[in-house]
Amino acid sequence: MVRKLIAWAVNNPLVALLIAVALAAFGSYAFAHINVEAYPDPAPAILEVVAQYPGASAEEVERLVTIPLEVSLSGMTGLQSMRSKSLFGLAFLNCQFAYGTDYLAARQEVLNRMQMADLPAGVLPSISPRSPIGEIFRYTLSNPKDAFGAPIYSLHDLKTLQNWTLVREFRRLPGVVDVVSFGGDVKRYEVHPDPERMKRYGITLKQLQESIAASNANVGGDYLVQGDTVQVVRGLGLIGQGQDPALAALAMTDPLMARDRLRAEERRRILEVRQIVIASTNNVPVRVEDVIDGGPVPTWEEVGEHGVVVGRETRLGRVILSRPTRNDQGEEVESTDGSRAWVDEDDAVQGLVMLRKGADTLPTLQAVAAKIKELNENPGRLLPGVKVVAYYDRNELINVTTETVKENLFLGMALVTVVLLMFLGHVRSALIIAINLPLALLFAFSVLFLRGKSANLLSIGAVDFGIIVDSTVIIVENTYRHLSSGENRDRSLGERIIRASWEVERGLFFSTVIMVCAMLPLFTMTGPEGQIFGPMADTYAFALAGALFLALTVSPVLCLFLFRNLKQKRENVLVRSIRDFYVWQLERILRHRWLALAVFAALTAFTIGVVVPQLGREFMPELDEGHIWVRGIFPVHVSLDEVTHKSEIARRIMREFPEVQLVAAQLGRPDGGTDPTSFYSAEYFVPLRHQDQWPEVETEDGRRKRTKSEVIEAMNEELSRTLVGVNWNFSQQIRDNVLEVLSGVQGENSVKIVGPDLDELERVARRVETALDGVRGIRDVGMYRIMGQSNLEFAIDRAKCSTWNIRVSDVEEVIQTAIGGKPFTRMIEGEKAYDITLRWPEPLRSSEEAILDIPIDVTGHNVTEGPVATLPGTPFTGSSVGISSMGSNVPLPASTGSRTSGALIDLGTTPRRRLRELVSPMGKDQAGKGFVRPGATTIFREQGSRVIAVKFSVRGRDLASSVAEAQAKVAPLIKAPYRTEWSGEFRQMEQAERRMVLIIALALALILVLLYLAFGSLLDAVVIFANVAAVSLGGIWSLWLTGTHFNISAAVGFISVLGVAVMNGLLLVSSFNGMRSQGVPLHEALVQGLSRRVRPLMITALTAILGLLPAALSTKMGSQAQQPLAIVVVGGMVMTLILMNLLPLLYSFYGHREPPTDSANLGH
Structure with a gap:
């Protein structure tokens, strides 16, 4: 099949070139129009059920709403966990299904089960539209001002416009599942x-x-x-x-x-x-x-x-906003003192556009922008003077991060082209390989586009070019060698190219199989890491398939046109110098084999014993989203007015930072209850200006621009100093939403304490909070209180009634x-x-x-004849009732009428009684203690048990060691029947690491079997695996030297270079076997075999290094997700260059034996 495809391409060159041109054209179109996600959705099918029970306390909500819903929803197919929150007027349940469960099927089962719950009259549960990455657009409604600067419309005018017009308009757009309204007043008519x-x-x-x-x-x-x-x-x-x-x-x-x-x-x-x-x-x-x-x-x-007034429904939340004042040209305006001028909106109506799970972000955002333009520009759609004003658009994050990745990608491709030119020493050969590189990527984007898949930062920018160009290098280099050597001159150019390609057929096929096996961990990932790196695996698979197809069709055709009249050309000075250096080094290593082996063993032992323990571990690198998400936790019984007052102070502090572009605060919760919290929770969305606009400020080490982490530290310090008693947490919006949905806690990490009694849970949690405060690296520690809400409770006395x-x-x-x-x-x-x-x-x-x-x-009460006195009617008045049997005084009728x-x-x-005559404080046994007592503010439940969470973040230290120390301090504080569960990013990291270890071990075992089948020698297979060890050492040292923590992105980097390491080892060992099978003595076989393979090894390593070097060095927004991966690839490939003579050294210990038959055929 492969031979026929090569022969067909060479015999039909114009058709093959037309296919390449069509691929380039359609691939470019697909690349320009493919949907790009800044952050793939790492969550499985998660359904959140919201049930509002207005006016009910947390205890009543738990007993009457939450527990019946939990009972009804239990036992659903694929359900892995169920969490719930019960708070004032709201029950919120999170149903998390297993990865691979169809979202629509799970949604339908939840809808069916909800109808079975026995709930109080008027309580209608619904499914929340929220998803981890679904919040793609935020806007407010501008309120025109009168001549005195006062708002013209009332808040309920704007809220009515939002709820009854804008929500419906946006819901009609494809990709939009719902619009969450936040802030403002919902109008109602009240009779007093x-x-x-x-x-x-x-x-x-x-x-x-x-x-x-x-x-x-x-x-x-x-x-x-x-x-x-x-x-x-x-x-x-x-x-x-x-x-x-x-x-x-x-x-x-x-x-x-x-x-x-x-x-x-x-x-x-x-x-x-x-x-x-x-x-x-x-x-x-x-x-x-x-x-x-x-x-x-x-x-x-x-x-x-x-008497009868226009009032408002019970207010659950508020939105306040601060924007920089801008002139007509959109430029920021300064105050008279030279500081930035700000416009404050102290009570705004906000809308949050939610993306349907699985829908494409970019087309949806384009539709939203078009709808807003239509509403703002066409009279009669909105109230006069009212405009929809956006203040967050996911497009900005996608555009900035995508530009960063594209810049790194194109720079890497340019560097790869230079490397090919330098080492091949032949412009036309380098050109053929360089042409196939973008074509292979365009092939991958075409397939993704046709399948309706989305690309993301990792799938675009984390591809190892060394893997992509490998098949083309094999074809082109062997063809160039044949044509320049003058072999088979009596045959036509096409026949010579076909024969040269056929020679490497087995090696080409085997290299592809090895690469696929090495990539198996990527293709078989599950859990959050599978969701994140799945698109990258798809891109790799399609790019490899495209590269192989192009190597078998386009590359031979280009050789047909560009390799005419080739003459033998001496290798350039660079290649000769590098070859001479490695041969010189090998000669000395072979003289002191045991010493060299001891040095390698010592390096390996030092790396494993000293360097590896110092490597920090985390789940995923934190992608810079271009903003800060600040959460302030106030005392649980705080009022909305008090939180508003304190938030105005916090807002003034935040906008004093010159890096801040805008401050938007959400206090309480939205009307629909999709964010289950109360007045004590204030969330601040703080977009930052582009980093090139950040001014230089005075720091401890001179005047310079601050880093984002330094801005966060300074902001935290100022907020904590000014607003004492408020617990602050700093994160980012998408990251925070993802971790909250996966763990059920608003925070990056948390320790959950499970137990039956609410008061005891809170006492244990306080001790845990104190213990966590003493752990280095753990920051933003805070307990989510479950008690402390003041309740005015009137216990109805049945005896008095x-x-x-x-x-x-x-x-x-x-x-x-x-x-x-x-x-x-x-x-x-x-x-x-x-x-x-x-x-x-x-x-x-x-x-x-x-x-x-x-x-x-x-x-x-009924009035009867007889014992009850009555007054008869007169010509002027009707009859009236006298004193009732209940003792109620009834006045006489009027004297007129x-x-x-x-x-x-x-x-x-x-008759009437006062409420005080019918109630008792807390029951008869506690008379005199009053009607106010503390109650539950929020009751957390998980898998049917009550829990309390203590959240924390980790900054300035790796996650794994921080949590390990915290676990050691917390363990003695927990006594049965109470227990702890550590969740959030730490739990995801542990689960992902366990899965990765198993998958990588299976992939390595499969590669070992393939190598044994190919060589017929276990020794050869094991020696080739020494190259894997060298790559691993390089990756570990590169992480340690750059201060980068080991995470899933870094693990994928190790997987990416695994195939390249195996192929490099295969080339060397196969070359040595070839020499030995021809009777060449061992020493000469090692020297000549290495000499022949230095150039392809250098090409493979340097294309991988320079292809990802821009990503490894980049500090721009959007580079964080792929940076650990790129660092590992670069470090691993550098180490293969340093330890290139490791395989000849190991082969020298057993290479005197007769190599197995056909073990040299893979050397091509």
């Missing part, structure tokens, strides 16, 4: 009843609710036949007739007029609510406005100021409605819907004493 007025008119909360709800509906009356037509009969009773007031505002161009129109429509709807009739006494209607706070209003302007004939449900209804504001109907405005709630006026619910004075109606008309003084007949 006056308890005294309600008592006067004998109206209960239930009556008020039912009357408003009953007056807010449209009904259908079937249809009416009119002759030969039909008319649908409708009763229109919706408040405001269900019309959307925003439609008129959107059609306007003046923001002030639009604002006034919105406020007028709100007042009109409020007025309709006030006019709703609740009851009628003596033919006099009792309206809503008669029983609400403030009573009837005399003027239109006062409508909406009290029984005494006063009041049901427990009546008391709970008042607490839930009058204090919390329970929705009972909705205001329909076009496609929008807003809750209408009943809630006491703020003075009646603003303190513990005020709440205890809230009246509770005895709704089950009649059955048809008359004003009432007080017609209330419903």
Whole structure:
């Protein structure tokens, strides 16, 4: 098959060249249009379930929502772990499936199982749209200012626009799964009843609710036949007739007029609510406005100021922003004192565009940008003066990092071309090999593009050129040697090229098999490392296949055109000098074989015994995302206003750093509960300016630009000094999201303590936190508190309720409605819907004493004839009830009025009790201790057990040794039945290392078997493996000398050079066997064999070294992920050059024997 392909290409050169041109054209198109991900998604199928239970405490959420959901979701196919968080009003569950589980199948099973959970009424669980790398775009809505600089629109105007317009617009875009809204107010209409007025008119909360709800509906009356037509009969009773007031505002161009129109429509709807009739006494209607706070209003302007108002739903989060002030040209403006001028948004409405799992980032971002341009430029889509303003776009990260990788790639290819020219000494040979290198990469990108795969930084920039050019070098070098030597001159040029190519057929095939075997660990990786390096493995596989195809087709054709009239040419001075040096070195080594072997053994022992233990270990290098993600953890009972105040201070500190481009703070959690936290958590997104814009500042070692880590250290120091009691953590957005999803903790690493009792868990965690603080290298230590949330708990006393004939449900209804504001109907405005709630006026619910004075109606009270005194009716008044059997005082009827008309003084007949008469502090046994007690703030659960987490980061030291020391200090603190689990980056590192050791060992065993089958000698195979040892030594020393930790990227580097090391050893041993089989004495065989193979060995090593040297030395954004890999490859190949005579040395100990038959055929 191979011979036929070579012969076909040489006999049809134009067709072969056209194929190459087509490949170049389509490959260039694919390279320009392939989707590029800055960071591949390392997570398996993970489904996050969100269930909101408004107003419920963490304990109630755990008992009534979280545990039933855990029970229903347990036992799903492929489910590996389940974590949950229960906090105020929210249950959040993380279901992590095994790698390889189909995401859509897992999602469908979660949807099916959610329906089986027995949950409280109104609790509707949903699947969160969040994914580890799904947050691709952030924006806020600009609010125009009036002449006095005040915002024109209210926060709920902007929030309405976000929730009902922008979310729907973005959801329609392919690739967008959802938009998470954060900050602002969600509008609702609140009815504030006056308890005294309600008592006067004998109206209960239930009556008020039912009357408003009953007056807010449209009904259908079937249809009416009119002759030969039909008319649908409708009763229109919706408040405001269900019309959307925003439609008129959107059609306007003046923001002030639009604002006034919105406020007028709100007042009109409020007025309709006030006019709703609740009851009628003596033919006099009792309206809503008669029983609400403030009573009837005399003027239109006062409508909406009290009684019935536009309020907001319970606020869960806030967004504040600081941007540099810019002029019309987009340049930053300075203040009068020369510092940077900033524009603050103290209360912003933010949207986070979420990428659908598996969707392509670049096309989605292009669609988002086009949609924003459409919304901003077309009148009538947004409120007048409002714009969508982006402040984070994943495109920036992708573009910057991709440019870094491309720069390294093209520079490496240029250096490789120079190396080929220098060592081949023949321009046309070097040109043929250099042409095939980009064509092989373009072939790989073409296949990726056609398969719908994405490229990333590693798959683009971490390819070893030595592997790619190997097959072409074999073909071209052997062809050049044959043609220049004058062999078979009587044959045509095409036949001579075909014969020369056929000679290396076996060697070419075997080298490819060896490379594939060496790459097996890449192809078989699982877990996060498999997700990260899988695209790189695909690129390698396709590039190797493309290089082999091009070597068999295009290379012979190019030789046909470029190798005409070749003459034997003496090798250049460089090659001769290098060959002479290695031969001279070999002569001396062979004279002192045992000494040389002892030196190599000592080097190996020193490396293993001294250098390796000093190598730090981590999971993955941290890709510079161009920003800092800062998390501040405040005391758990802190209010949103206090966090806002402290965050304004933190924001001012952060923007004093000249490297900072913008500061955006998220306080609390988004409306949908997709980020399960509370007011105590403040997250700051701090994009940094491009590094070439960073100014020089005074440092300890002079005036220079600071590194990013130095900026973080300085910022941490200033924040900790100014805001005492706040725990700060520094990371990056994508990295933080990935680790949080995989470990369930907001932090790079954590130790989880598992146990049953919440109070004891927190006590143990405090001791662990103290122990971690004393470990060198461990920073940002913080305990995620599970207790400490102050609860105002009213234990309903059943005995007291029984005494006063009041049901427990009546008391709970008042607490839930009058204090919390329970929705009972909705205001329909076009496609929008807003809750209408009943809630006491703020003075009646603003303190513990005020709440205890809230009246509770005895709704089950009945007045009967007989023992109960009654007052008969008169011509002027109706009859009234006297003193009830419950002891309630009922005033006399009014002295004026009649059955048809008359004003009432007080017609209330419903008995009442105060809340304080029906509750007891913490139960009867703890009377006098008050109603406030500490409770749970967030209850963490994992695999059905309660846990508490202590998070930490590692800076200035490697991860493995830091955690090892921490584990030694923590172990004595844990007593049964409590136990610890270490998670986060450390756990991923340990699992990945175990998998890698097994896979690499299997790959090496397979290569050993192949070498034995090829040579028929175990000694030859083992000696070839000495080259693998040399490469390993070089990689280890390069990591140690550069201060780079061993990680998965470095491990992939060792895998990448494994095949090259085996092939180099195979070339030498096969050459020695060839000499020996011809009867050449051992010493001469070693010298001549090495002399013949110096050039190909140098070419292979230097192409690998110079191809990745730019990546190894680069410090630009985007280089961090591939840098350890490149350092290992460069170091390993350098060591093969230093120890090139190691294999001749080892061969000299057994090479006197007769080599096996055909063991020299691979020398080509």
